[in-house]
Amino acid sequence: MRGVKSFAMVLAATSKEGKEEGIELIQPPAGSKPGDRVYFEGEEFESAAPLSQLNPKKKIFETIQPGFITLESREAAWVNPVSKSVHKIRTARGVCIAPSLVGASLS
Template sequence: MQDRIALFMCNLKPAKMRGILSEGMIMCASTPEKVEIIDPPAGSKPGDRVIFEGYSGTPDEMLKPKQKVWEQIQPELHINGESAATYKGTPFQVEGIKGFCKAQTMTNCGIK
């Protein structure tokens, strides 16, 4: 994981994990056998926003755990047959950058 750019969900409520404060969750392609970090397209830089064509809006400042927003959207996150990360079939894109966010080798699986 060192020296690479990855996708993070950063508007989660901070929580301690193994005694360390976590303020984000890394997005990974996932099966019971394998986990793989999702990569943003070439030219992306830290802080770039991920967008979804056809979906507008401003992200919540912080997701409220009691509303279980993550639990509602997570089942709609998938890696498609071309290794692209998708939400309801719409690929993850980085604002202003051509290309999609992708898993390196995995296809047709969930994102966690």
């Protein structure tokens, strides 16, 4: 990510009843490959260029993570807290999904 090689980045869904009720890894779309770009649906995100370097003091992931959920369709998404618009988390091959959890939080 951002030019730094990583071997252990995952996105997991936690049941809305708590981790005791289930935790699942979010699955990429069929045909996805390591290194595929993952982004939010929507023109403003699909065509956006990544920042060359993240400022660790801004805590970007920690700021947006509370809006990460799974929809009724089990699709992973982010709800913008300002506009309340829903943006599915996807690659060029399709949307990322949770195997079974609906209404789960993602982290």
